[in-house]
Structure formats: structure tokens, C-alpha cells
Amino acid sequence: xxxxxxxxxxxxxxxxxxxxxxxxxxxxxxxxxxxxxMRLVRLTRGEAAAFYDVHRDKPFxxxxxxxxxxxxxxxxxxEASDAIVRWRRVMGATNPGEAERGTLRHExxxxxxxxxxxxxxxxxxxxxxxxxxxxxxxxxx
Ligand code: IDP
Ligand code: MG
Numbered sequence: 001x002x003x004x005x006x007x008x009x010x011x012x013x014x015x016x017x018x019x020x021x022x023x024x025x026x027x028x029x030x031x032x033x034x035x036x037x038m039r040l041v042r043l044t045r046g047e048a049a050a051f052y053d054v055h056r057d058k059p060f061x062x063x064x065x066x067x068x069x070x071x072x073x074x075x076x077x078x079e080a081s082d083a084i085v086r087w088r089r090v091m092g093a094t095n096p097g098e099a100e101r102g103t104l105r106h107e108x109x110x111x112x113x114x115x116x117x118x119x120x121x122x123x124x125x126x127x128x129x130x131x132x133x134x135x136x137x138x139x140x141x
Contacts (some may be wrong), residue, residue, distance in 0.1 A: 003082070006139075007078050008126060008133065009076045014116060017071055021074055028076070036140060037077040038075070040074055041074075050132075077133075083126075084121070092105040095109075096110065096112070
């Protein structure tokens, strides 16, 4: 069984800095996702902390929120059947050093923190993360 889903993707500040937005959007389209919404955001430290609240107690939390608020990022709502799992697969493992060849994090990530992209990990987190960036936004059809 497959179902049409939406997931939240982020092109993180490292990838925007490295001028990889075009390459990553090209890959998103080539993989068959429909872009339902997309915008450039500069998160505040507080917004980054709220977004990554589940990691509040991790040793890397301060560094992560600093990184995520260090420059503009691109947030996208991606639509496809099984979008959540499929986007996670296109991104690859969290640590670029462990990500499979051909995945975005293998290609474009430079460290476990600066790993180029984000993707929601489950239907509940996808709904919450999409609302975080796109509440009140009508997805284009
Ligand atoms: P995910 O992005 O693959 O879901 P998570 O474990 O949810 O990975 O971690 C969220 C983000 O925090 C990662 O994408 C990465 O940017 C950063 N991160 C995860 N683990 C570490 C770490 O051990 N050191 C530094 N940053 C980390
Ligand atoms: Mg995660």
C-alpha cells in the first residue's frame, strides 16, 4: 500500500552557502516529488531551538541551533507517495561519512552537523514540521 504524503524538507544553511540549492531542487524534481510550497527563511536562534526541541538535551543542541540560524535555508513541502521515507532515502544517513554513495548527504554534506538537508522522520513529525513553516499557507496545486 502506498499513499500520497507530504514531508518537510530543508536545504540547510551549509548547502545554501555552497550554492547547492539548484542541484538539490533538481534532484528533488528528478526523484518525482511535487513541490507543494517553497521559501527561503533565515531562522532566529529561538526558532531553530523550537524546531529541534526534541534534541534539547543532546550535547550538540547549541551547536545545531547556531548552525541552523547561521544563514538562509530553503524550506519545502514535498509531495509524493510515501514521501517521508522516500525523501529520507534520497538524503541518506545523518552522518555524510556513513551515507551511501549517490545520496544527497554523501554528495553534499561535510560533517555530521553540516549535512546539507533535513527531512521529517514520521507522519506526526511531518505534520508538525510542515505546520511550523507553512501554517496558513495554501499548498499550490
Ligand atoms: P536527522 O536529521 O537525520 O533526522 P537527527 O538525529 O534528528 O538526524 O539530528 C538532527 C540534526 O542534528 C542532524 O541532521 C545534524 O544536523 C545534527 N546532528 C545529529 N547528530 C549530531 C552529532 O552527533 N553532532 C553534531 N550534530 C549532529
Ligand atoms: Mg531527525
